[in-house]
Amino acid sequence: MLTTQVQELKHLAHKLLYPGTDEAPIYADSLVSLNKEVTQKANALFTVQASTDEEEASLCLALLMGYSAIMYPQSDIEARKQAILDRSWKILDVLPPSLLKCQLLTYCYGEVYDTELATEAHAIINSWGERELSKDEQEIIDTLTNLEKYPYPWSEITE
Template sequence: MLASEISTLYALAHELFYLGVDDSPIYSDHFTALNREVFHRANILFHHKPSTIDEEASLCLSLLMGYNATLYDDGDKQERIHEILERCWKILDYLPASLLKCQLLVAGYAEVFDRNLLDQAHAIINTWVGREWTDTERETVEYLKSLEENPYPHWEIAD
């Protein structure tokens, strides 16, 4: 059940994160409803503690994506993101080099811009050389590239 909820949050957050990227129109009612749904699901799943490291990694990734993609904030969104990052730091060393670990490293890098996370993500990406990438791998690399080209945390730009 939890895995299904995590997967749903990931899919909705992914949709919101990439809404309009393909030049399709963005309708305000769909955008608003999707923002509300992602934020609501993230808040519900935030308190869950999965029993496996992979499930915890998937949950942390989905939560970071969800909170990053949404416009809503009940006043404690940054504290929640900080707590999710703390959960990530506890499991990263136990995850094998994989797409999931790379995605989690990139999501963490998007929040704190720590060079160590960037280097670890690149080390995993370098193992993909010489073969065709999946769509998810390609998205991860493109997102990381956009972060590297614009290395300013949102709080520095907003201030």
Template sequence: MMSLQPEIDALCEAANRLLRLGLDGTPIYTDSFRELNADVYRQSETLFRKTASSDIEEAALCKALLMGYSATIYNHGDKDKKIQLVLDCSWNVLDRLPASLLKCQLLVACYAEVPEEELAKEAHAIIDSWNGKELTLEESEVIERLQLLEED
């Protein structure tokens, strides 16, 4: 079975680009916004039909799908049902993951959909374990995302 990681990475990168569109002060053009939204939604729909080969890949897939569906404005009438299915899958895989960046990212992605304090608390516990070390870009981004969600 081939790894889904390249597709997962592509979706995460596109969803991040969509979520950050215009934050740097550059204008947002309608055509670019629509095109990126359509691309993220298409990638999400394609990955939704795929099956992961391990817990790590399943967690990464769930994280990417939650990010993708959350970032896009498109919905063909079944997006909420798909998000719920991804959340159900996430609950199952979270229990099998060790404390890690991926687990923290998945917790934060779930928290964005279901703002349950236990999710944020567990994410904070992982983040607290990073104290005293230089943070990677991904670690900094997940901390920033969690803070933004908690402020809302």
């Protein structure tokens, strides 16, 4: 059941982070509704503890995606993100190199801009070699590239 809830949050957060990529029209009321749903699902999963390292990594990734996607400021978002980052630091040390680890490294990098995280993500990406990449692999490469190209959190740009 946890896996299903985590996948739902990741899917919804992805839709909010990348609106319009599914070729569907974007309506303000749909974004508001999606934002509310992501917020509710992220808040519901925030206190959940997974039973395996991979589940915990996937949960942390979904929560970081969810809280990063939320469009309206909330007073506790930064504290929640920090708590998720603290959980992520513990799990990253034990995860083997994988797409999941690369995704978590990338989203953690997007919060703290620590070059060691990006370096480790690039090492995983480089291990994929010249083979054809999956959609998820290409997407995380693009996400990391964009984060490195534009290394400032949105909140710093708008202040």
